[in-house]
Amino acid sequence: MSEPNFGFRPGEVILITGAGSGIGRSAALLASAQGLQVSAWDLNEAGLDETARQIRVSGGEVHTVLGDVSAPDVVAQGIESAIAELGPVRYLHNNAGPSAGAPLGFEEALRISVGSVRTLTEAWAGSGLPKGAAMVVTSSVAGNLVGTEVDWYSASKAGLMGYVRHLAAHRAAEFRSNGVAPGMTDTPRLQGFAESARGQAVLERIPLRRMASPDDIANAVLFLLSPLASYINGVFLPVDGGWTVTQ
Numbered sequence: 001m002s003e004p005n006f007g008f009r010p011g012e013v014i015l016i017t018g019a020g021s022g023i024g025r026s027a028a029l030l031a032s033a034q035g036l037q038v039s040a041w042d043l044n045e046a047g048l049d050e051t052a053r054q055i056r057v058s059g060g061e062v063h064t065v066l067g068d069v070s071a072p073d074v075v076a077q078g079i080e081s082a083i084a085e086l087g088p089v090r091y092l093h094n095n096a097g098p099s100a101g102a103p104l105g106f107e108e109a110l111r112i113s114v115g116s117v118r119t120l121t122e123a124w125a126g127s128g129l130p131k132g133a134a135m136v137v138t139s140s141v142a143g144n145l146v147g148t149e150v151d152w153y154s155a156s157k158a159g160l161m162g163y164v165r166h167l168a169a170h171r172a173a174e175f176r177s178n179g180v181a182p183g184m185t186d187t188p189r190l191q192g193f194a195e196s197a198r199g200q201a202v203l204e205r206i207p208l209r210r211m212a213s214p215d216d217i218a219n220a221v222l223f224l225l226s227p228l229a230s231y232i233n234g235v236f237l238p239v240d241g242g243w244t245v246t247q
């Protein structure tokens with residue numbers, strides 16, 4: 001199958017956090033296949049190296065930042081080095097976020113999940129954005145359409161959409177902002193879920209009867225970032241196989 005044409009110009013730069021696994025890796029590989037240069041960020045060195053390797057093997061350009069996106073110095077230095085190496089960053093995919101299973105307290109989790117997105121978005125916005133810049137957050141159906149058992153996970157994913165709506169309303173002269181909301185997505189953090197009794201029960205309520213693949217989510221992210229979506233600003237886009245309409 002030939003690559004879909006999202007209308008990106010070859011050589012433009014996309015920055016993706018959490019690019020060492022799952023949805024972020026898919027977004028990085030699909031973006032590279034579109035001719036974009038990728039600044040891939042992750043705190044997991046092995047995962048990040050593997051994403052970079054796959055991009056290089058297919059002839060793409062990649063720059064990596066190994067570090068925790070919730071650390072402001074990592075963000076400041078990362079943006080600086082991305083621009084020095086690849087040029088101005090037009091597209092930002094704020095994707096990294098802790099798993100609901102992470103042993104975090106409420107305030108710390110919100111600082112990491114929501115605070116890091118604000119810190120990076122502000123640093124990016126202050127870096128001299130090219131015209132047509134756009135940002136997408138990986139939010140979730142959690143918090144926005146369904147309540148999770150873990151309090152901070154729902155609060156942070158809903159909080160991210162609140163931040164997106166603020167940006168869409170007040171920063172549109174600089175960049176467009178949207179949120180993608182995966183449902184159950186087959187990434188390493190949900191390994192074994194589809195086979196579990198709980199997973200089977202969830203799958204029965206998903207009209208498409210399968211989990212999302214990471215590419216299902218990444219394609220929606222690329223669309224929202226792309227010139228094809230140039231009049232889409234402030235939306236919450238569930239990519240959940242229809243799961244939430246059956247709730």
Ligand SMILES: NC(=O)c1ccc[n+]([C@@H]2O[C@H](COP(=O)([O-])OP(=O)(O)OC[C@H]3O[C@@H](n4cnc5c(N)ncnc54)[C@H](O)[C@@H]3O)[C@@H](O)[C@H]2O)c1
Pocket residue numbers: 017018019020021022023024041042043044047067068069070095096097098099112138139140141181182183184185186187188189190
């Ligand atoms: N998998 C799902 O079903 C699902 C559903 C809804 C939303 N999401 C969201 O999608 C995003 C990606 O999740 P995934 O399923 O691809 O998970 P994943 O675990 O496969 O990948 C996440 C990557 O992010 C990195 N990361 C995490 N925190 C980081 C930090 N502070 N700094 C730098 N890197 C960091 C991890 O090292 C990992 O490589 C997350 O925000 C998650 O909440 C996932």
